[in-house]
Amino acid sequence: MAHLLGAESLHLEYPTKVVFDGVTVGIAEGDRIGIVGRNGDGKSTLLGLLAGRREPDAGKVTRRGGITVGMLDQSDVLPLDETVGHAIVGDKDEHEWMREPRIREVIAGLVGELAWDATIRSLSGGQRRRVALAALLVGDWDVLFLDEPTNHLDVEGVAWLAEHLNKRWGANAGGMVVVTHDRWFLDEVCNTTWEVHDRIVEPFEGGYAAYTLQRVERDRQANVIESRRQNLARKELAWLRRGAPARTSKPKFRIEAANTLIADVPPPRDKVALSSVAVQRLGKDVVDLLDAGVRYGDRQILQDVEWRIAPGERTGILGVNGAGKSTLLGLVSGSVQPTSGVVKRGKTVNVAILDQQLAELEPVMDEPVRVIVGRQKAGYAVDGKEMSPGQLLERLGFSSAQLSTPVKDLSGGQRRRLQLLLILLREPNVLILDEPTNDMDTDMLAAIEDLLDTWPGTLLVVSHDRYLLERVTDQQYAVLEGRLRHLPGGVEEYLRLRRAQDAASAGAPVKAAPKASSLAGAELRNAQKELQRLERQLKKADDDRKKLHERFASADQGDFAALSALQSQMAEVDARVEETELAWLELSEQLEG
Template sequence: MAHLLGAEQLRLEYPTRVVFDDITVGIAEGDRIGVVGRNGDGKSTLLKLLAGRLEPDAGQVTSRRGVRIGMLDQGDTIDPELTVGAAIVGDRAEYEWAGDARVRDVIDGLVADLDWHARVGDLSGGQQRRVALAQVLVEDHDIVFLDEPTNHLDVEGIAWLAQHLGSRWSPSSGALVVVTHDRWFLDAVCTTTWEVHDRIIEPFEGGYAAYVLQRVERDRQAAAVEQKRQNLMRKELAWLRRGAPARTSKPKFRIEAANALIEDVPPVRNAVELQQMATARLGKDVVDLLDAGVRFGEREVLRDIEWRIAPGERTGILGVNGAGKSTLLKLVSGELEPTSGRVKTGTTVRIATLSQRLAELDEHGSRKVFEVLARLKSSYATGGSELTPAQLLERLGFTSAQLQTPVSDLSGGQRRRLQFLLVLLGEPNVLILDEPTNDLDTDMLAAMEDLLDTWPGTLVVVSHDRYLLERVTDQQYAVWHGGLRHLPGGVDEYLELRRREQRGDGPSTATATSPLGGAGVPTATDQAATDASAAASEPAPTRLAGAERRAREKELQSVQRRLDRVSSEQKAIDERLFAHDPGDYDGLRALGEARDALATEQDDLELRWLDLSEQLEA
C-alpha cells in the first residue's frame, strides 16, 4: 500500500514532563487506526503532531506530495456568526453540494435535525460539535484525523458514523486515525490499534478486541509489575470471547496462547449469587412505575409507563436525544413527581445517581483527596473482600501521590473517578448511571466495569457507549415515542427499529428544517399526524385493553425473567450436585430438595406464562 504520511524520531517535551521520546510511525493507504491510552498520555497531542497543528521539539513529519489532510480537534470552534449551511458547505452553490452523495449522506447522518439557516452561535455545544464533524467529513480528504468524534452522538449517530467511515474509501485507499473511548466504535471501524503509553507508541493488529488479546499476552510475558492490569484485561477478554465471538475475527495472529489464559476464568458475573445478595439487601420491592406520565405544559414527555424494577436488575436505557431518558431516570430516583400515575419506592431502597455533572465534588473543591476520603467509611466490600478507599482509588487509576492533590486540581477523568468512588462509598442499593463514560479512557472504563461486576444492587444505565451497555447490563429498554419498549434483541433491535422508522415503515420523524428533508426531531404537528395514523391503523381492541393489557404484558415479562432465573439456579444446583461429596447424604438431600422446589416453581411459572400468552392473543 502506498505511503501517505510518516513521522520520524519525534520528541515533544513540556516543562514538567516528556510526552514523546524518539517515536517513529507511518500511515499508508487503507490504514484504519484507533488510538487508545490513559488520559494524559498524549493521544490528542499525537494527532496534532501528525496533522501538522503542533511542531515537535525534534524529528519531523513528512507527507506525500498532494496529500489532503482533514482533522477534527476537541478544541475546534466554528465562527458563531456563520449559519449551519455556510459552516458545512461554505459558499458552494446548492446544486453543486446537493449533487454529491457523500455530502448528502453526512448532512442526513449528522445535522438533519438542525435548521440549515440557524446561526451556529445559537446552537448547543453538542450541536456545534456535530456541525464541526460534518464540516470535516464533507471534504474529500486522503487522511482524516478524528479526536473523540463520538462525543455528543447517540447510539444511532455512532452506528451511522461507523458505517460512513467504513464505506467512505475503498479498502485500499484513504486513511483514518481516530482517538475515542468508544470500544464498540473501535472494533467496528479500526483494523490497527496504537496504544500510547510511557512516551512510546505500541502498535497492535486489529480493533479493540484484538488489542485486548495481544495486550493480555504481552502482560503475561511481563514481570509481576503488570500483574494487576493483566488480571483486569483477562476478565475483559473472557467477556469478549464468551459474549460475542465475532468480535475477535479481525486478528490475523495465533490466539491459542491468549485463549489458554482464560480457560479457568469464571463468568464475568455470577448472576444467581448477585440476585440473591440483591434480594437480601433490597427486599422484594425496589421501584415500581405504575402508569406514570410526565407532562411539561402542553408537551407530554412520557405516558403510561409501567415498569416494575426487580432486585438485582441490570437495565440499559436507549433513546434519541430529547426522548425523555433523563426524565425517566428522575422518576426512578424520586427527583421528579409524575403528573399522572404514581411511583412506588420500596422502604429499604437507597438510590444514588452518577450524574453527567460533577456537582457532588463542588463542596470538596479545596480539600485534598485523602481528606475527602477520611470523612467517609473506612472500607468497602467488593467481590467477597474488603478494600479501603485508598485501595479502591488505586484500582481506579490513582497513585499515592495524587491523594495529596486538591480536588479542584484533578483532571476531568480523575474527578469522574473520584465521583464514582464517592457514590459507591455511600452504599446505595440502586445505582443510576447517566452517561458515566464521559472523560474516561478505555482502561478506566474497564476498571469501572470490573467494580460493577461484583456490585449486587440494581443498576439502571443511560449511555451512548454501546460497549458499556452490553457489558454491564442484562437487558435493554427504549424510550420510544413517550412509552417504554422492551428490546429483547438489544441495541441491534433498537437500531433496526430506527432504520425502519426512517424508511417510512414506522412513525415519521421528518423535519422541515433539514435542507434534504432527512429524519430529525419530530415537531408537534408531526407527532399529531403520527398519533392519528397509528390510531387509524390499529386493529380492533381485544378483550384486554388499556391499563389491564399493559399490566398483563408486564406480568408476562416478569414471569419470563423469573423463569430465566430459576433455570440459572437449577444449573447452579446441578453443578453443586455433580461436585458434591457422595458420602455427605444430608448435603445431597438438601440440594435435592432445593432442586425439586425449583422444578415445582418452574412448572407453576410455565403454566402462568401460557395463561397470560393466551389472554394477550385472544
C-alpha cells in the same frame, strides 16, 4: 500498500515531562488506526504532530506529495456567529453541493434536523459536534485525523459515523487515525491499534478486541506488567468472547488463542450470588412503575410505562435526546412524580445517581482528595475483601501524590472517578449512571466496569457507549414514542427500530439492510414466524426469572436446601435465556442477509 504519511524519531518534551522519545510510525493506504492509552500519555499530542498542528522538538513528519489531510479537534473551534450552512458548505450555492452524493449523505446523517441558518452559538454541545463533523466529512481528504469524534454523539450518531467511515474509501485507499474511548467504535472502524505509553507508540494488529488479546499475551510473556492490569484485561477479554459482540459473524481476533487464554476465567459476574445479596439489601420490592405517565402541559413525555425493577437487575436504557430517558429515571429516583399511573418503592430503597453535572463536588472543590475521602466510611467490600477508601482510590487510578491534590486541580476523568467512589461508599442499593464514560480512557473504563461487576445492587445505565452498556448490563430497554420497550436484540435491535421509526415518520419505506436476506418465499415467512416465537419465549423466560426472584425474596433465608433449589432454577432460566437469545440473534442475522 502505498505510503501516505510518516514520522521518524519524534522527540517531544515539556519542562517536567518527556512525552515522546524516538517514535517512528507510518500510515499507509487502507490503514484505519485507533489510538489508545492512559489520559495524559500523549494520544492527542501524537495526533497533532502527525497532522502538522504542532512541531516536534526533534525528528520529522513527512507526507507523500499532493495528499490532503483533514482533522477534527477534540474541542469544537467553529466561529460562534457562523451559520450551520456556511460552516459546512461555505459559500457554495445549493445547486453546487447538492450534486455531490457525499455532501448530501453527510448533511442528512449528521445535521438533517438542524436549521440551516441557525448560528453555532445557539446550538447545544452535541449539535455543535455534529456540525464540526459534517464540515470535515464533506471534504475530500486522503487522510483523516479524528480526536474523540464520538463525544456528545448518541448511539445512532456513533453508528452512522462508523458506517460512513467504513464505506468512505475503498479497502486499500485513504487513511484514518482516531483517538477515542469508545471501544465499540474502535472495533467497528479500525484494523490497527496504537497504544501510547511510556514515551513510545506500540502497534497492534486489529481493533480493540484484538488489541486486548495481544496485550494480554505480551504481558504474560514479558511478566513485567502489574498483575491487576493483566487480570482486568483477561476478564474483559473473557467477556468479549462470551458476550453479545462475540456472536457477530466478523470475529476480530484469533478464536482458538482466545479460548485457550480464557479457559480458566469465570464469567464477569456471579449473577446468582449478586442477586442473593441484592435481595438481602433490598428485599422483595425495589421500584414498580405501573401504567406510569408524565405530561407537561400539552406534551406527553411518557405513557403506559410498565416496569417492575427487580433486586439486582442490571438494565441499560436507550433513546434519542428528548425521548424521556431522564424523565424515566426521575420516576425511578423520585425526583419526578407521575401525572398518571402509579410508582411504588420498596421501604429500603436507597437511590444514588452518578450524573454529568458533578454538582456534589462543588462544595469541596478546595479540599484535598484525602480529606474528603477520610470523612467517608472506613471500608468497602470488593470480591469478598474489605478495601479501604485509599485502596479503592488506587484501584480507580489515583496515585499517592494525587491524594493531596485539591478537587479543583483534578482532571475531568479524575473528578468523575472521585464522584463514583463517594457514591459507592454511601452504599446505595439502586445506582443510576448517566453517561458515566465521559473523560475516561479505555483502561480506566475497564477498571470501573470491573468494580461494578462486584456491586450487589440494582444498576440502571444511560449511555451512548454501547460497549459499556453491553458489558455491565444484562438487558436493554428503549424509550420509543413515550413508551418503554424491551430489546432482546440489544443495541442492534434499537437501531433497527429507530430506522423504521424515521422511515415511517417521513412517509418512506424502511431502508433495506446493506445485503438482502438470502431467504425468500415460504422460507422467509417461516423464519419470521420463528423469530416471533423466540421473542415470545424470551418474554416468558423474563417473566419466569422475575417470579423466581420474588420467590427467592420471600423464602426462608435459613432454609438452605430451598434456596439452593431456587438458585438451580434461576441458573436454568438464565441458560434458557442465553440459548434463546443466541437463536434469536442468529436468525436475525439470516433475515438481514
